[in-house]
Each structure stands twice: as C-alpha cells, then as structure tokens.
Amino acid sequence: MDPSMLASLSDEDKAAMDKMLETVQMRDSLRLYNTLVERCFNNCVDSFRRKTLDKTEETCVKRCVEKFLKHTGRVSLRFQEINGGLATPD
Amino acid sequence: MPKGGEEAVNMAQQEMEFRVDMFSRLTAACFEKCIGRSYKDSELNVGENSCIDRCVAKYWQVTGIVGQMLGGAQFPGK
Numbered sequence: 001m002d003p004s005m006l007a008s009l010s011d012e013d014k015a016a017m018d019k020m021l022e023t024v025q026m027r028d029s030l031r032l033y034n035t036l037v038e039r040c041f042n043n044c045v046d047s048f049r050r051k052t053l054d055k056t057e058e059t060c061v062k063r064c065v066e067k068f069l070k071h072t073g074r075v076s077l078r079f080q081e082i083n084g085g086l087a088t089p090d
Numbered sequence: 091m092p093k094g095g096e097e098a099v100n101m102a103q104q105e106m107e108f109r110v111d112m113f114s115r116l117t118a119a120c121f122e123k124c125i126g127r128s129y130k131d132s133e134l135n136v137g138e139n140s141c142i143d144r145c146v147a148k149y150w151q152v153t154g155i156v157g158q159m160l161g162g163a164q165f166p167g168k
Contacts, residue, residue: 023100030108033160038115041152048124048140051147061152065159 032072040064112153120145 009017044060045053053061124141125134134142 023104026104027107030104031111033156034108034111034115036160037112037149037153037156038119040156041119041149042122045148045152046123048144048148051144053148053151057148058155061155062159065156 036065036068039068116146116149119149 006014006017040061044064045057120142123145124138
C-alpha cells in the first residue's frame, strides 16, 4: 500500500480506512496489555504462600513493564528505519 | 443495523476478546505454576487448590498494576 493509492481514495473509503486502523491499534493495545501481564507475572511471581504480591514481586513487575515498553520503543524505531518509515507510531 | 449500533457491537467484541484472552492466559499461567507435571492424581489436592486461589489473586493484582502503568483510562476490565 503506497501513499499515492491512499490519496486517491474517496472520503468514505478514507473514513473506513481510519476506522480500520483504529480497530487494529486498539486490538494491539489490548493484546500488549495481556502479553505484559502474562510475561511479567510468569517471570516475577513464583511463590503462592500468600494471595498478595510481596514488595520484591511488585518491584519486579513494575521494572518488567517499564523495560518491556522501552524495548518495544526501540524495536519500533529500528523497524521504522528498516521499513522506510511507513510503520504506525506508538 | 444503524452505524452507531455497529460501532457498539465492534467495541463490545473487542472487549470480549480481550477478556477471553486474559482468562486464557491466566488459566495457563496458574496451571503452569501450581500443577506439577507428574499428574499422579486426576483430582486437585488441597495444596493445588490453595495455590490456584492465590495464583488467581496475584495474577489479578498484576493486571491492576500493569493497567495503571499503561495509563488506566484506555484499558477496560476491572
């Protein structure tokens, strides 16, 4: 899909295209959320003597989330460079 | 169906898929954590039951933490 093709779409089609993008991004955000929870839970929580997280586990989870988000950011950057800037931001 | 109704169904579908996905991952994670692989017995024992209860509670807590860090407002689920 190249820019010139997008430019020649009708207004209705452009709106549909925008809606589609929004839907895809929303689905991806939700998937990211679930992926993060699963990944960080698996890596940080190993004991079940109590039903609440202890300080160590909580810190681990927070660091895991931050690290993953930074990692995703960097991957995005490189991907855009390699891909010629057509990838969606965020 | 009028445009507005279609939009509502789409959003509801996204939310539903999200919840189903979360439940699926939660179930798999706690099975991995709590149920040993030798499968000596087909019934869940007391230890496994407690582990599952606590695992679900902890997983849910992690869900809340991650939700906050990702910017609460845009993510559904309570």
